[in-house]
Amino acid sequence: MIRIKKKQLEIFLKKYSLVALLLIGIFKINAQSLDKVAREKIRNLEKLISKAERNDIDVLKEKTTIRTAETFLTYANWDEKHIAENEKYFKKVPLYRDDALEKAKALPDFERKEVVLMLDEAISYLQLLIDKQVFRKPSKNIDWERVGVEGDQLTFEGRPVFLTDYTWKPDTKKLTEFHGNQDGFFITPSYIQQDGSLIPSVYNKLSSKEDGTLGFIFLNHKTVPEWALKAYGDSLVLPTDRYTVYDIDNPGAKDFQRRLIKAVVPFTANRKFSELGYMLCNEPHFFTQKTGDKLAWASGPVTEFTKAKFRNWLKQKHQNIDVLNKLWSSNFKNFETIRINIPIDTGLQGTPTWYDWNLFNLHRVTEWYQFLKNEIKKYDTNAKVHLKIMPNLWTDNKRSHGIDLEALTEMSGIVGNDSGAEHNRTWGPPYEWEKDYAFEWRELCMGFDFMKSVSPKKINFNSELHYLSTVRSRNLYLDPQYARAVFWLAHTYGMTASQIWYWPRKENGAISGRAGKGYAGSNSQQPRVTNEVATTMIDLNTNAEVIMAMQRQRKPVRIFYSKTSAINKKEHMDDLFHLYESLNFEGIPLGFVTKNIFEKQDHKKWDVVLVRKTPYATEEEFNAIQNYLDQGGTVIIDSESLKRNEYGVPMTKTLKQETGNLIELSSKESIKKVLMLFLERKGLGGNIIIEETNKVGKKGCIWKVVKNKKGNDVLSVVNVGKTNASLKISFKNKKQFVCIDLIKGVEVNTNPILKPYEVYFVELINMK
Structure with a gap:
């Protein structure tokens, strides 16, 4: 890494600020000129790229930008010719409904202006690279045909990499x-016929498919074969709008899935x-909840097959009907x-009936996906499975959805998810927030x-990224x-690969028939946002070893998660989050730790x-x-x-301190204070x-620190706050150091001042 003197830095900042000046005239240019201006800037950038390549400067970012x-x-040219169609999509978004026509008319030039701004930024920065005012480590455009899965990472040419693409x-x-490729x-x-063969069109496509590039198998559950309906009856399909339209407890479900797999x-x-891997389901959820006469989102009834399974589950759990009657205050x-x-009424939350039903719902859904996994591994012993689980089904309070994130993550060979951020x-x-x-x-x-606590040695695949x-x-x-x-x-917290939601445009710019309500105002109308994703991925891959070190950091502090309290308490996850939040900026x-983690993982973690x-x-x-205390x-x-x-019965015992250390405190503030002192004494601060x-x-500001191969500290800071943040960085031993920006x-x-959304990624080098 190369240092520059203060005067050089001032020159760099001055030159980079010229981008703002270049913008002054952009918004005065008419629509016809904007396209011409943009294409002229592309040619200018191409010339600079050629010059940079002669000077051995990596230009993957600039080629991506072009x-x-x-x-x-x-x-933009397509949008200019299809104002009415874009207006229709803007009307689908409440935020844009009242001025949908104005938004549609302005869209083409908005996109062109964004392109011009993006190109100006690229030209200015590449000139700084050529002038040696900033410096760049080399990076490679990743060949998806040559990427492999190795433990908790993807690798390309012997190095870890992170990948992303877009849905559709x-x-x-x-x-x-x-x-993305x-x-x-x-x-x-519906692809499977009653005789166990695939319909011809699918068979031909699948049997002739080449190995291709790194990818996954999408198991859809929105259809049911006609022959299965005839064989197992109409009750095979549930009257609920879910991504799994059929009853997973109906014997017909296992029948057609066995044949299909x-x-x-x-x-x-x-x-x-x-x-x-094999994605076993898209956004699985099996809500069975109502409040009075009002059904919760995606909730619906269950069949007699499910009710019979529930009764058998209760019999195995309670053994004696008198035991159940006493708990339930019933007389069966x-x-x-x-x-x-x-669906069960939320008014019952906290009762034994509520607990038993919701625990059973988690159990039966996990059992179903275990069945699918087992069937797949009969024919692909190396198969890894995952599910596109919405993590908010765990981070939020509701537990009537049937998704046991811990059990399903543990069962999967890849940590699957559908993580989002608003x-x-x-x-x-x-x-x-x-x-x-x-x-x-x-x-x-x-x-x-x-999820990283449950399965620390697996890759994390966000197969429908909603950031x-x-x-x-x-x-x-x-x-x-x-x-x-x-x-x-997301990558510092564990994400390895992702498929972004979404790309609802055809190559010529036409809106895809699958665009739905999510198109207007999305990334397919945002050139700078789309480009920033691509260039951020380049920076992540250039520094992949350090990012992987952040993912692999030992987690010395664990918050206990009880599925029992999560089922019975209305706001249990809010309470857990408030503790987590108080510590996540330190x-x-x-x-996290659970009963299973206690039992299956080394306590030294x-x-x-x-x-x-x-x-x-x-x-x-x-x-x-x-x-653990013992x-x-x-x-x-x-x-x-x-x-x-x-079941709400008072416990007859309390935790005992013998060989361990038991500390009782009340507020999260006192917990944090004692915790920080504990970590300092242990040398973990x-x-x-x-x-x-x-x-x-x-x-x-959320921050992480790891050592690089040279033994220096590398610091990553992301300002998620809503205002500028002034930081003062120091070493506890008061040693002198400098910060080298690892991107520039x-x-x-x-002592930087970080704007909202700003990323500060530096190597701390000691001054001798």
């Missing part, structure tokens, strides 16, 4: 060369296009006569930390730096367990914590935790101190 520019100029992006070289295959139950998997086994004659109303509102009441933060990071950080847009969060004028911030944060790697606002626990959960562990607990069993001040008065290759301020 491709992005060319793509969106094509899109056209498979053309123009779009796959720089913006993911492969795969889609299968759905047997027909398909021999063709997909050990192929490059299946190396990212035997297990066969048990009847409850499903940055604004297109409709609805304000979010809680808006008071303090520039974007919502709870699902991303907390969800990834939990750029969600149902309720979209902004046509989104700051591209948000894209950098959220992608950077540079401490955080994790952590140093302290925090138990807060967790009143309900099974005897097995209690014993797991006590056993082995010398440290537990910090509040006065309201571990007081009742899963790290060598770096970061003091933050901002106008909100609540920390907003220049010395930067050790």
